[in-house]
Amino acid sequence: MKKKSILVLSATAGAGHVRAAEALVEASHLLSLPITIQHIDVLDYTSRPFKKLYSETYTLIVNNSPKLWGYLYKTTESKSLDRKKSFLMKLFDSFNYQKFLQALNDHQPDAALCTHFLPYWGISHKMSKPEWRIPFFAVPTDYGIHSLWMNPWLKRYYVATAEAAWTIKSRGFSDEKILVTGIPVMPQFGLSVDQHVAREEFSLDPHTLTIMVLSGGYGVGVLDELVPSVALFLSKFERKEFQLLVVCGRNRKLYNKLNAMNFPSNVKVYLYQFVPYIDKLMDCADVLITKAGGLTVSEALAKNLPMIIYDPFPGQEGLNATYIIERGAALGAINFSLLNYKLKQLIEEPRLLEHMKANAKKIARPNAAKEILADVLRNI
Structure with a gap:
């Protein structure tokens, strides 16, 4: 049997889309499926100014004006986003799609699996033509779904939740085009470790x-305010000790500021910079304080790790937070005072932590990547 060729397409607009793509590639290496798979970033085939603008805009807006991002998310969701009305897509079409189309022609894949909507929106006008032969599949990376993901020329959607599937169906898409799989995470997040x-x-x-x-x-x-606030609060629990694992990532400034601080004697603070073993640190933790990015949430759920979602960004993060909080796998807090209160709950009610862990296990989908690849193979 000839191996099928799958091209995984992402866009560097936040780390989650790329991590999901990498998870699909990694899962393919562990499966005995007749496929070859390659991952490319569609922005590598665009002009340098467009790539810089697109990859940096989201981070710039959410970090400096999250309310603006929430407004943009809501208003673009409520309007028709066909090519004639979307300035962003017209911009991409006009200046960038030729190199990407050439890349598709060079690769000649049997299927394209997209962890970002940009690859197929950028060439939607080509996909609508009868002679188009490459089936495109979408893998949204959040627990809700924005209308930008929806496109009539897609073969199939692999979504995180039944709610997302319902949203797509309500826009006129058939059940046959939608499969609830969860969000792809690296295989190590599905491992059970003592x-x-x-x-x-x-x-x-x-x-x-x-x-x-x-x-x-x-x-x-x-x-740099949250960590000392939490440490100070924990110090008030007499005859109790705590361990605080803080992952600063590539934020060197944050690492240096926290490293220069003195913390209470009963709270041992361990600082980490960018590490490739987040899964191992999750194995060590009893609870995770985090934003509500789709990949981070999915990784924590796969590890059955309870969460406190602190001040999620409006838009997709808000939808992610709502989903896991409603299902009892997380608590929410919008300020330091409420964050400390939620920690107090977990410290004083150990059964609540165990209950949240069980709920996380119920909704976790650690094998999403494998399910998606197997289904793609059945549909090409």
């Missing part, structure tokens, strides 16, 4: 309540 063994690797106390904090979309002006 917490004591995991903590031993990082020289952590096996019996101490351990709180993990991910920098994610937080700016330095948030976490």
Whole structure:
């Protein structure tokens, strides 16, 4: 049987789209499926100014004016976004699609699997023609779905939730085009690891309540206040000790500021920069304080790790947070005071933490990438 060729297409607009694409590629290496797979970033085939504008705009807006992002998300969702009315898509079409179309022609894939909507919106006018032969599949990377993901020329949608599937169906798409799979995560997030063994690797106390904090979309002006606020609050619990694992990522300024601080003696703070073993740190943690990015949430759920979602960005993060909070896998907090209160709940009610862990396990989809690849193969 001849191997099928699958091209995984992403766009560097936030890390989640790329991580989902990488998860699909990694899963393909573990499966005995007759496929070859390659991942490309569609923005690499656009002009340099467009790539810079597109990849940096989201981060710039959400970090500096999250309310503006929420407004843009809502208003673009409520309007028709065909090519004639979308300035962004017209811009992409006019100046950028030729190189990308040439790349598709060079690769000649049997299928294109998109973890961002830009690849197929940019060439939608070509996909509508009878002679078009490459089936495109969409893999949205959040728990709700924006209308930008919806396109009549797609073969299939692989969505995170039944709610997302319902939203697509309500726009006139048939059930046959939609499959609820979850969001693709790296295979290691689906591994079950004993917490004591995991903590031993990082020289952590096996019996101490351990709180993990991910920098994610937080700016330095948030976490350099959040971490000491949490540590000070935890210090008020007499005869109790805590471990705080803070992942600063590539935010060197944040790392340096926190590293220069003195923390209460009963709160041991461990700082990490960018690390390739987030899954191992999750194995060590009892609860995760984080934003509500689709990939981060999916990775934590796959690890059955309860979450406190702190001040999510409006738009897709708000939808992600609502989904997991409604299902009892997370608590929410919009300020430091409420964050500390939610921590107090978990400290004083250990059964609540166990209940949240069980709920996370119920809605986790650690095998999403495998399900998606197997279904693509059946449909090409």
